Amino acid sequence: IDGRDIWPLIEGRPGGHSPQEAYHFYWGDELQAVRMGRWKLHFPHRYRTLGNRKAGTGGKPEPYEQADVALTLFDIENDAGETIDVKGKHPDVVAAIEKLADRMREDLGDSARKMAGSGRRPVGRVQKGDEHFVLKDGKQTLAEAQ
DSSP states (O other), X not given: OTTOOOHHHHHTOTTOOOSSSOEEEEETTEEEEEEETTEEEEOSEEEEEOTXXXXXXXXXOOOOEEEEEOXXXXXXXXXXXXXXXXXXXXXXXXXXXXXXXXXXHHHHOBGGGTBOOTTOOOTTOOOTTOOOEEEETTEEEEXXXX
16 A cells, blocks of 8 residues: 555456555564465464354453464465465465565564564654655644654
């Protein structure tokens, strides 16, 4: 996304495609998955789930449980529900996505690997040379470098 036009993709126009090489899924500071085209690679992590239970009924929430995800590769064009791990059949895809993930980790970090990332900045701060537009008091203005 980051300033790239995805409108043809959103509208479902013929030939509309993602301008991104891959999408990186972070939960907080942890890189949990990467999607590249038809493939989605999950990295080992814990997550909250209801399991097979229904969400709360009668206004009362159901408690979550913790579950673990192993390194798994899904072909989301043929398995949108991400139920069949195909990493054993596509080691080349796993290697390619892991390479993309390593580049992202170098930039944004990954708490699961205790990596800080060289491209991170403190929240709410803009560094010299990193000016961009921000929303302030309902108006778009150029952020001031610190």
